[in-house]
Amino acid sequence: MSEVTLAQVHQALQRYWGYTALRSPQGDVITALLERRDVVVVLPTGAGKSLCFQLPALLQEGITLVISPLLALMENQVADLRQRGLKAAAYHSELSTYQRRQVLRQVEQQQLRLLYLSPESLFSSAVWQCLCAPALRLNGLIVDEAHCLVQWGDRFRPSYRRLGTVRPEIARLKPEHPRIGLAAFTATADPSSQRVLIEVLGLDTPAQIRHSPYRPNLHLRVHSVWSRGYRRHCLRHFVQQKGRTSGLIYARTRRDTETLAAWLQHHGYTTAAYHGGLPAPERRRIETAWLQGTLPFVICTSAFGMGVNKPDVRWICHYQPPLQLSEYLQEVGRAGRDGQPAVALTLVSDRWGLDRDDQQRWQFFERQSQDIQRQAMAQATKLPRQGNLNALRSTVANLELTLALLHQQGALQWQDPFHFQLRQIAPNVVPPNREDPESRRMQEFLRYKGCRWQFLLRAFGFTQEAQTCRCGHCDRCNS
Structure with missing residues (x-):
């Protein structure tokens, strides 16, 4: 278990969470993360997924990034960690300018163990520049509620499709630093969704730890x-x-x-x-x-x-x-x-x-989703073969969604978080009208x-x- 001993894990578990033992399969997940292995974790709601990445982050040097889809989820987890005396913070759009600067200062001074972010905040200029600082040590990247990448990544939250570029770009910028471990946590991912997570995040022969969602009560x-x-x-x-x-x-x-x-x-x-x-x-x-x-x-x-x-x-x-x-x-x-x-x-x-x-609601959301995709794909022919996301924002409507859809179809490759290359593109590409x-x-x-x-x-x-x-x-x- 790398440099951290099993005794240290149980001491931290009892000191900060008040538990005397881990539940199955929490120990397997924690061991994998401490060894910096890639992991896909599918555990039912209430099985203690958050503890599985919070405890290893506490025991290691450097900052663990936690990608979270909802502001309320970030704030709840950060508040709970702070009550336990642990060093955690969230960075999001509803913080004041002063508060955001304070969080980034804590990151720069390596005062945190966990930093919660949305995928959009992760790729904001201020955050990305801070994370790329040569002296800053990044410990791991956790994608919490990872099913959101599959559900929303090619529809409403296109930044999710760029998460796979984070580790290779950090490795390029900081070749002397230890490898960043990647983990996807969710309660609901079928085999098809798990394959999407592995592909999009660029997971390297990940350990797949799954537990039945059945609840007899x-x-x-x-x-x-x-x-x-x-x-x-x-x-x-x-x-x-x-x-x-x-x-x-x-x-x-x-x-x-x-x-x-x-x-x-x-x-x-x-x-x-x-x-x-x-x-x-x-x-x-x-x-x-x-x-x-x-x-x-x-x-x-x-x-x-x-x-x-x-x-x-x-x-x-x-x-x-x-x-x-x-x-x-x-x-x-x-x-x-x-x-x-x-x-x-x-x-x-x-x-x-x-x-x-109910039928009308299903049909409405299906049409809305198809319309969003159709409008986005109509912009595909305006893209250069190679491009800079930030440079094209002002000239191409629905740019990020278009790029996410092309990535989902295998027609685009992200070279880093902000630069892409088109592999192939047909004129007037429109996604098929298929039922979700x-x-x-x-x-x-x-x-x-x-x-x-x-x-x-x-x-x-x-x-x-x-x-x-x-x-x-x-x-x-x-x-």
């Missing part, structure tokens, strides 16, 4: 609704049954969260709407109230709950089903992390009923007649576990 239910009024009736009845226990209601749009919160407040419930459009202080207030139990439940978009550690969540309700199966598994996994019984209910339009909201396979799998899951957990295990590559699984507690098994 988590009861999965899907309920058909035939009208908008009946959907609300089912929601209210479900919430009434749960009393003051802790839960989350997921809706797909900001407007829906606010409308539902107002409606439930009118009926006497103490709750709040949560989404990415709220000011940061308001988001922190709602999170704190929910964590402390003064808000029993929150109506939220997918921006809420990722990385939040609240073991006693007894229920999850999807007022509308997620667009993708990986989103579903992420969100239901936030219930019952203490091992006690929990239930996850999804309300979905009955295909023969009056309510067509993730969306299709989500709909198949909702209509599936067999065991819910069996379906999920097969979908995420745990075929052997699926063959032996008879959960006995989902709505299909109970019926």
